[in-house]
Amino acid sequence: MIRHILIAHDLRSSADLALRRAAQLARQHDARLTLLHVFASNLSRAQEDEAHQTLDKALTRHAPAGSELRLAHGKPADVVLEQVQALGADLLVLGAQQQRHEQFSGTSLDRIARLCSVPLLLVSRDNDQPYRRAVAALDFSLCACTAVHRACELLPVEATLHALHVFEALKDLGSEESQLQTQHALIDQLIEDESRNWPSGSPTLTYEIQSGSGIARGLQESISQRDAELLVLGCHGRSALSQALLGSLAQHFLHKAPCDVFVVR
Missing domain, CATH: 3.40.50.620 (HUPs)
Structure with a gap:
């Protein structure tokens, strides 16, 4: 049973696709939804504030009422894995990545998939209708x-x-x-x-x-x-x-x- 969905969002367009799918699944299963963003280490306070506003707007636009936004610092893969455990999430959602420098590509994605204690959904398609x-x-x-x-x-x-x-x-x-x-x-x-x-x-x-x-x-x-x-x-x-x-x-x-x-x- 899916009660709590964690979506890791890195501010890229593929992450918005993943957020829409996570929101659809939250509604389907009447589950809680938490959006997590891990700040890059080289951002200024102004850039962090701008990212916070962007993520808050995305959550308001796509997610069910009562969804939560969490912001953190650290290594993205490690923070995601920690938050899965801390929140008691039942499903982790990520956006499929196309470029090697992105937060959850390459070895970071492998690490998450290898160590994540709950199912991982990697979203690549622009479709927020229930799966058929x-x-x-x-x-x-x-x-x-x-x-x-x-x-x-x-x-x-x-x-x-x-x-x-x-x-x-x-x-x-x-x-x-x-x-x-x-x-x-x-x-x-x-x-x-x-x-x-x-x-x-x-x-x-x-x-x-x-x-x-x-x-x-x-x-x-x-x-x-x-x-x-x-x-x-x-x-x-x-x-x-x-x-x-x-x-x-x-x-x-x-x-x-x-x-x-x-x-x-």
């Missing part, structure tokens, strides 16, 4: 199943969540067709077992199994074919974003977001 079409990467890992469960909490009941499982057939395990049938049986059972724990009012779930196309390519094609607004990924919380299957996927798509990306550890 989402695509999820699905394997047999706990983090992938958890990501699908959290997506069911995030999405409205009218949405469709399409899960994609990709496997590589092995020569010594029989024909590709027989291995595909085995994968179908395993995924069918996984979906049946996991669906018992999904929240009431979950979106419609569809799923498919592919052999050998590669998960990143398969997801990209599925997003394009379905005009998906959201990509759902599980992420292992090891190393600099784990190079395990969904960890490496999260790292790839966070830096080359084809749509909004929802990452769950």
Whole structure:
């Protein structure tokens, strides 16, 4: 359940897109919304005051009544992670970045995604309507199943969540067709077992199994074919974003977001 959303805003246009999406989700879930800005270390008092006014106007324009503005100093990634814990936030929202010098790009974004204790939503599209079409990467890992469960909490009941499982057939395990049938049986059972724990009012779930196309390519094609607004990924919380299957996927798509990306550890 989403009760408190934290949006980290760095005064760029992509952050305003993220604020609009965070405000939409706050209204959908009747959740609190807090906007956090971390001041650059080289700003004058006059520049900080100007930034404060700009952020206050953005919050008033886009966010529900009662939303809070928080201002802080320090290293952006560290401050964001600290505030997630201090506020008891259930969801962290960031704007997708296009330039390497921006606050939450590069290693800062990796650090947040790796260490954040709550799901991360990276917003790249200019759309503040409720999500309708989402695509999820699905394997047999706990983090992938958890990501699908959290997506069911995030999405409205009218949405469709399409899960994609990709496997590589092995020569010594029989024909590709027989291995595909085995994968179908395993995924069918996984979906049946996991669906018992999904929240009431979950979106419609569809799923498919592919052999050998590669998960990143398969997801990209599925997003394009379905005009998906959201990509759902599980992420292992090891190393600099784990190079395990969904960890490496999260790292790839966070830096080359084809749509909004929802990452769950």
